[in-house]
Amino acid sequence: MRIDILTIFPQMFPPVMGEGMIRIAQENGLVEIKYHDLRDYTTDKHRSVDDRPFGGGPGMVMMCGPIFRAVEAIEAQSPVPARRVLLTPQGQALKQALVREIAKEQRLLLICGRYEGFDERIRIGLEPLEISIGDYVLSGGEIPAMVVVDAVVRLIPGVTGHPDSPVKESFSEERLLEYPQYTRPVEFRGMPVPEILRSGDHAKIAEWQKEQAKIRTARRRPDLLS
Numbered sequence: 001m002r003i004d005i006l007t008i009f010p011q012m013f014p015p016v017m018g019e020g021m022i023r024i025a026q027e028n029g030l031v032e033i034k035y036h037d038l039r040d041y042t043t044d045k046h047r048s049v050d051d052r053p054f055g056g057g058p059g060m061v062m063m064c065g066p067i068f069r070a071v072e073a074i075e076a077q078s079p080v081p082a083r084r085v086l087l088t089p090q091g092q093a094l095k096q097a098l099v100r101e102i103a104k105e106q107r108l109l110l111i112c113g114r115y116e117g118f119d120e121r122i123r124i125g126l127e128p129l130e131i132s133i134g135d136y137v138l139s140g141g142e143i144p145a146m147v148v149v150d151a152v153v154r155l156i157p158g159v160t161g162h163p164d165s166p167v168k169e170s171f172s173e174e175r176l177l178e179y180p181q182y183t184r185p186v187e188f189r190g191m192p193v194p195e196i197l198r199s200g201d202h203a204k205i206a207e208w209q210k211e212q213a214k215i216r217t218a219r220r221r222p223d224l225l226s
C-alpha cells in the first residue's frame, strides 16, 4: 500500500510515523508513506494556500488551486489510482468498518485541512471520500490523518505479529468490546487474576471471555448490540 499525505505541516508526521508498528510496516515494505507540502504547489511569492471567504464570515478558506495542482501531481507519481480522502468534521464518521474498507485500497491520498476548511469546489471537483474522526473540531487535518494511517496500517496483512489480533478485538466483526485482559503478576495489590484464566481449560476460557465481552459491551456501549 502507498499512502500520500498532503499538508501544510509535513514535519508533524515523521515523529509519529517513525515509531512502533507503522515504522516496522514501512521497514518491511508493507506500506510506503510520503508527505507532500501543499505550499510547494502555490504560485505566489507568499506561498498562499488560503484566502478570505466569499460572503464574509470569520477565518480563511483553503483555496482550490494549490490542492488541485498537488493532487494531480501526486497522483501522476504512480500509475496506481489513489482513493482520495478529505479529513473534515463534516465527513463520514470513522468506524472500524470504514477502516476495514479503506485498508483494502492499494493507494490512499489523505488531504489535511486547516483554517475554516475547504473551498466547496474541492469536494465537487475531486470527489473525495470525506472522513471525520469524531464530533469535535480540531485545528487541522493532520492528527485525523495520523489516526486514519494508524488504524489502516495495522490491518495490512503481515503488519500485526499475530494474524488473529485485529480479528478478535473491540469493534471487530463480532461487534463486541474486548474482554478483560491480564498479565503477570498473578496478584497485584490485592487484585488477583481470575482463576479461570489460569485453569488451562481453553474451551472454558473462551466461554468466559465471550461472556465478559458481552457484559462489558452491554454496560458501556449498548448501542453496539442493537
Ligand code: SAH
Pocket (backbone or CB within 6 Å): 087, 088, 089, 090, 111, 112, 113, 114, 115, 116, 117, 118, 131, 132, 133, 134, 135, 136, 137, 138, 139, 140, 141, 142, 144
Ligand atoms: N469550519 C470547519 C472546521 C474547520 S477545522 C467546520 O465547521 O466544519 C480545520 C480542519 O481541521 C478541517 O478542514 C479538517 O481538515 C480538520 N478537522 C478538524 N476537525 C476534524 C475532525 N473531527 N475530523 C477530521 N478532520 C478534522
